[in-house]
Amino acid sequence: xxxxxxxxxxxxxxxxxxxxxxxxxxxxxxxxxxxxxxxxxxxxxxxxxxxxxxxxxxxxxxxxxxxxxxxxxxxxxxxxxxxxxxxxxxxxxxxxxxxxxxxxxxxxxxxxxxxxxxxxxxxxxxxxxxxxxxxxxxxxxxxxxxxxxxxxxxxxxxxxxxxxxxxxxxx
Amino acid sequence: xxxxxxxxxxxxxxxxxxxxxxxxxxxxxxxxxxxxxxxxxxxxxxxxxxxxxxxxxxxxxxxxxxxxxxxxxxxxxxxxxxxxxxxxxxxxxxxxxxxxxxxxxxxxxxxxxxxxxxxxxxxxxxxxxxxxxxxxxxxxxxxxxxxxxxxxxxxxxxxxxxxxxxxxxxxx
Numbered sequence: 001x002x003x004x005x006x007x008x009x010x011x012x013x014x015x016x017x018x019x020x021x022x023x024x025x026x027x028x029x030x031x032x033x034x035x036x037x038x039x040x041x042x043x044x045x046x047x048x049x050x051x052x053x054x055x056x057x058x059x060x061x062x063x064x065x066x067x068x069x070x071x072x073x074x075x076x077x078x079x080x081x082x083x084x085x086x087x088x089x090x091x092x093x094x095x096x097x098x099x100x101x102x103x104x105x106x107x108x109x110x111x112x113x114x115x116x117x118x119x120x121x122x123x124x125x126x127x128x129x130x131x132x133x134x135x136x137x138x139x140x141x142x143x144x145x146x147x148x149x150x151x152x153x154x155x156x157x158x159x160x161x162x163x164x165x166x167x168x169x170x171x
Numbered sequence: 172x173x174x175x176x177x178x179x180x181x182x183x184x185x186x187x188x189x190x191x192x193x194x195x196x197x198x199x200x201x202x203x204x205x206x207x208x209x210x211x212x213x214x215x216x217x218x219x220x221x222x223x224x225x226x227x228x229x230x231x232x233x234x235x236x237x238x239x240x241x242x243x244x245x246x247x248x249x250x251x252x253x254x255x256x257x258x259x260x261x262x263x264x265x266x267x268x269x270x271x272x273x274x275x276x277x278x279x280x281x282x283x284x285x286x287x288x289x290x291x292x293x294x295x296x297x298x299x300x301x302x303x304x305x306x307x308x309x310x311x312x313x314x315x316x317x318x319x320x321x322x323x324x325x326x327x328x329x330x331x332x333x334x335x336x337x338x339x340x341x342x343x
Contacts, residue, residue: 004173036200071237071251100287100313104279126289126307133235135307
C-alpha cells in the first residue's frame with residue numbers, strides 16, 4: 001500500500017545535546033523527518049544540514065525560501081536566502097524556553113541518495129515564543145550533486161534538552 | 172508493518188459536532204488526522220477543539236492560531252487569533268457535495284502534560300471558488316489530551332463527515 005512509513009532511525013533526547021544526527025538514507029525513496037517536543041536552553045532557531053558518511057555538510061550551499069506564519073500582529077514573514085551554511089528555522093523559530101513551549105514539525109527529503117541530483121527538503125513547523133505562536137512553511141535545496149545519507153538538526157545556539165527525532169522512509 | 176498506524180476511523184451524519192475520544196495516548200507523540208466528506212448545508216468554516224483526559228471538551232480561551240488563506244479568485248489573506256476557544260478556519264467550505272475537499276492535520280504532543288499541544292493543518296476546498304488553507308495552532312495548556320472535536324463556525328449540521336486518526340509509531 002502506498003504511503004506507508006518505515007522507520008529508518010530515531011533519537012529521543014533526554015539530556016543536553018548540541019545536535020541530533022539521523023542516518024540510514026540508502027535508497028531513492030522519499031524520506032520523512034518527524035520531530036516533536038524540542039526544548040531548548042535558549043531562544044533558538046532550528047538548523048538542518050544534510051550529512052555525508054554521517055557528518056554534517058557545513059559548506060555554504062544551502063538555498064531556501066519560506067513563509068513564516070505568526071499570530072503576534074506582525075505580517076507573515078518571507079524568508080529567503082542563497083549560499084548559506086544551513087537550512088534555518090526548521091521546527092523552531094525563536095523557540096522560547098518557557099515550560100510547554102516546544103518545537104515540532106514534519107519535513108520531506110528528496111533525492112538525498114542520488115549522487116547526480118541536488119538534495120531537496122520541504123518542511124512545516126510550529127512552536128511558541130514569548131508573543132504567541134510561530135510556524136515556518138517552505139523548503140530548500142542543497143546545491144551539491146552528491147549522495148547524502150542523513151540529516152542533522154542543531155539549535156542555532158546552546159543545546160536542546162528534549163525532543164524526539166524520527167526518520168521514516170515513505171514507500 | 173507501516174509505522175503509520177490507523178487508530179480510529181469515524182463516519183457520522185446529521186451532527187453539528189463530532190467528538191473523537193480516546194485516540195491520544197502514551198503510544199504516540201505525533202498524530203495525523205484526515206477529515207473528508209464534510210458536507211454542510213451552509214457555507215462556513217470548519218473548526219477544531221481538543222478533549223482532555225477527563226473527557227471534557229476544552230472550551231477555555233487558550234488557543235492561538237495563525238493561517239494563510241489562498242484563494243483562486245481573490246487575494247490571499249493572513250489570519251491570526253489569540254486566546255480563542257477553538258482553532259478556527261481549518262477549511263473554508265461551500266454547500267455543494269463536490270465542494271468539501273479535505274483537511275490533513277498533524278497534532279504534536281497531545282498526551283504530554285509537559286508540552287502544549289501544537290497543530291499544523293492544510294486544506295483544499297471550494298466556497299464558490301477554490302480555497303486553500305495553511306494553519307498552525309496551539310492549545311496553551313500543559314495538560315494531557317485524549318481526543319478532539321470537529322465543529323463548524325455556524326453550528327450547522329454536517330450531512331456527513333469522515334475522520335481518520337493515525338499515530339506515527341516510533342520504535343526505540
